[in-house]
Amino acid sequence: MTMSNNIVLGDNQYGKAEVRVVKVTRDTDRHQIEDLNVTSQLRGDFQAAHLQGDNAHVVATDTQKNTIYAFARDGIGSPEAFLLRLSEHFTSGFEWVTGGRWEAEAYTWDRIQAHGSEHDHSFVRKGQEVRTAVVVREGNTTHVISGLKDLTVLKTTQSGFVGYPRDRYTTLPETTDRILATDVSARWRYSTGLDVAGTDFNKSYEDIKALLLEGFTENYSHALQQTLFDMGKKVLEAHSEVDEIKFSMPNKHHFLVDLSPFGLDNPNEVFFAADRPYGLIEATVQRDNTTPAPAAWSGIAGFC
Numbered sequence: 533m534t535m536s537n538n539i540v541l542g543d544n545q546y547g548k549a550e551v552r553v554v555k556v557t558r559d560t561d562r563h564q565i566e567d568l569n570v571t572s573q574l575r576g577d578f579q580a581a582h583l584q585g586d587n588a589h590v591v592a593t594d595t596q597k598n599t600i601y602a603f604a605r606d607g608i609g610s611p612e613a614f615l616l617r618l619s620e621h622f623t624s625g626f627e628w629v630t631g632g633r634w635e636a637e638a639y640t641w642d643r644i645q646a647h648g649s650e651h652d653h654s655f656v657r658k659g660q661e662v663r664t665a666v667v668v669r670e671g672n673t674t675h676v677i678s679g680l681k682d683l684t685v686l687k688t689t690q691s692g693f694v695g696y697p698r699d700r701y702t703t704l705p706e707t708t709d710r711i712l713a714t715d716v717s718a719r720w721r722y723s724t725g726l727d728v729a730g731t732d733f734n735k736s737y738e739d740i741k742a743l744l745l746e747g748f749t750e751n752y753s754h755a756l757q758q759t760l761f762d763m764g765k766k767v768l769e770a771h772s773e774v775d776e777i778k779f780s781m782p783n784k785h786h787f788l789v790d791l792s793p794f795g796l797d798n799p800n801e802v803f804f805a806a807d808r809p810y811g812l813i814e815a816t817v818q819r820d821n822t823t824p825a826p827a828a829w830s831g832i833a834g835f836c
């Protein structure tokens with residue numbers, strides 16, 4: 533085989549990463565707050581910029597950042613709706629921009645409880661999960677992937693781990709009653725035919741989060757793998773508009789402490805919560821007729 537000396541540009545995208553935008557809605561004295569970290573990346577014909585130093589097609593990353601702030605002036609609504617607006621703006625405004633990738637993390641604030649009621653304009657950052665959203669656009673195809681991360685859950689019983697193969701390196705004792713704990717990271721992809729304008733992404737998010745939490749509680753867990761599948765199945769059964777859901781979940785081990793040196797028993801009550809190493813359980817739960825959408829998932833790290 534002869535080596536080609538013809539060097540060409542491959543896949544490329546560019547934009548502004550991690551634009552922190554906080555929108556306060558102050559129509560009344562009871563303010564609302566929306567808090568996002570937004571990344572905008574454009575795809576299209578940027579050949580001349582890379583090869584000739586011609587920036588005629590390069591919508592500046594600074595402009596992309598400014599657009600995010602300007603669009604927030606009209607309200608955010610939901611991270612997904614906000615990203616869809618951005619995707620529409622950039623692909624319809626510049627003919628050589630044929631697609632892109634827009635991503636957000638959303639941080640939730642609760643009203644501070646003060647003197648027995650929820651305060652109008654003072655908030656405390658919600659310690660629970662971070663909401664995530666990604667919009668990927670390629671020509672006329674739009675993918676929406678919603679999700680969450682750092683949703684920490686634990687159950688004190690109804691979990692065990694037995695029946696695994698034993699070899700010369702196996703020391704783990706079998707148990708039918710252990711603590712099961714994890715930080716749920718999940719991303720769910722809506723079907724490509726979704727009526728995005730008619731979808732209430734905030735409601736969908738709250739509903740899916742509740743199903744994930746219920747799924748964690750419901751059955752006896754023979755392994756985190758089984759619980760993961762239970763959680764995903766519940767979401768797909770209730771949400772026909774979701775094609776697949778991916779999980780990445782650490783198994784946060786809780787080891788029973790040996791209290792016998794102190795003359796004490798330990799009937800599953802005192803644990804050492806190890807932070808590492810942790811099991812790492814990842815899987816996709818999908819419909820058997822789901823068409824894979826690798827383009828939607830590319831750039832999302834940490835899932836399989």
Ligand SMILES: O=c1[nH]c(=O)c2[nH]c(=O)[nH]c2[nH]1
Nearest residue numbers: 693704754755756757783811
């Ligand atoms: O739920 C579990 N899944 C595993 O794959 C595993 N492996 C292990 O050592 N403990 C556990 N627990």
